[in-house]
Amino acid sequence: MQRSRKRKQAQFLLQSPLPIKSPSKPRKLITGSDEKHSAEPYPDHLRPTPEETLIVRDDLLTLHGFPKEFVKYRRPSSESPSGDLNGREDDGLNEKESVLDGLVSVILSQNTTDTNSHKAFSSLKSAFPTWEEVLAAESKCVEDTIRCGGLAPTKTACIKNMLSCLLERKGKLCFEYLRDMSTEEIKSELSKYKGIGPKTVACVLMFQLQRDDFPVDTHIFHIAKSIGWVPEFADIKKTYVHLNKRIPNELKFDLNCLMFTHGKLCPQCSKRGSNRLKTKFPFESCPLLNYRKALICDSGEMLTKSGNG
Structure with a gap:
């Protein structure tokens, strides 16, 4: 199963429209108040694709299961592989929070x-x-x-x-x-x-209003940059706009909860590195490893970098 997942990721990375390495300074796309209402802050950055977000969601769900602390906010209509809901309807957590x-x-x-x-x-x-x-x-x-x-x-x-x-x-x-x-x-x-x-x-x-939104905290921001979902020069505010445009609505809730949880538990994906938490999380089990290793040089040739990204 693990080898199959890695092959799937490798094939996807080779076929995905990964962007050329970003320049140190971005060209100015918009100015003034237009930035707030921009439809897409990084129109030339084609990741993540819907297919990629689905793969990452499924891989993180297989690794962690759905985080129990978020079960009570999960809408019944949220699409997820069967059997991974961790008792969503049986835990008595359906009472609406104000x-x-x-x-x-x-x-x-x-x-x-x-x-x-x-x-x-x-x-x-x-x-x-x-x-x-x-x-x-x-x-x-x-x-x-x-x-x-x-x-x-x-x-x-x-x-x-x-x-x-x-x-x-x-x-x-x-x-x-x-x-x-x-x-x-x-x-x-x-x-x-x-x-x-x-x-x-x-x-x-x-959470409370159950709208299709994708909050970006430091965990998710760090992961999004490390796996190439936003340009190297991206900031957290534009990352929020970009990911909300690129990630399908039906995947936003699950993917957000799973990326947040993964960012806290995985030493390699944590913003603060391996000293963040003393966990028994096995580095080789991180399903994002292949994404973090993948780089595209200016000529379009695939390179690899160290596990510390």
Whole structure:
């Protein structure tokens, strides 16, 4: 099975329209406000192809299984090989999470581990069962409850500012009205709140609102660059736009969750290298190894580089 998968990857890499090695500085494609609404920031970069995203999704799913922490957000319509859902319909996780709860969870997850962010959210909800209580509480009290998640003063200010603005604008602390808005309207609406950035919005879109979106965090950004899905000079904001244009909607959720999980577990694919985590993850089992080794020189000849990419 392993040899078959590697042969499939090698054949695909040889047949795929891989781009010529990117120059150190990109040519300017767009300027000013047009950049925000660009249909495609890297129109000459033809990866990933739909076929490639499907192969990577299936290989990562075979390696990791579907991450259990994301099962409750998974739509029944998500396409996946049968038998890999890890009890999606049997775990009793179908209860809908409020948009506001999800938004605060994403804020607390910034610059910390999953374990610490979950602890911070649980501590916050335990100390202040309602968001009205969070808004009314002294900032220092809120900071103390979420300190385990790091950056407590910054995150507290963001949460309390968001709650205050929401109450002023809507008269109640509830974001459920977003469910009836289009994706672009949601992005525009949430961008009005200080401290709510594009990645936070994208996570809320994909998880709480179950829209076809593909958030790009540091794990996914690093992997996307290392396997050639974006040019070498790509930045994270344009990578988000590029991948959302290139990845089929029906694969976005599964692929995003799997790439995020793989980026945390695989020492070779982790942004911080093999010192990131002391895991027993076998380097030879990484299904992205062949992609990471593949390079195209200016003449179009395939080269190989070291496993550290």
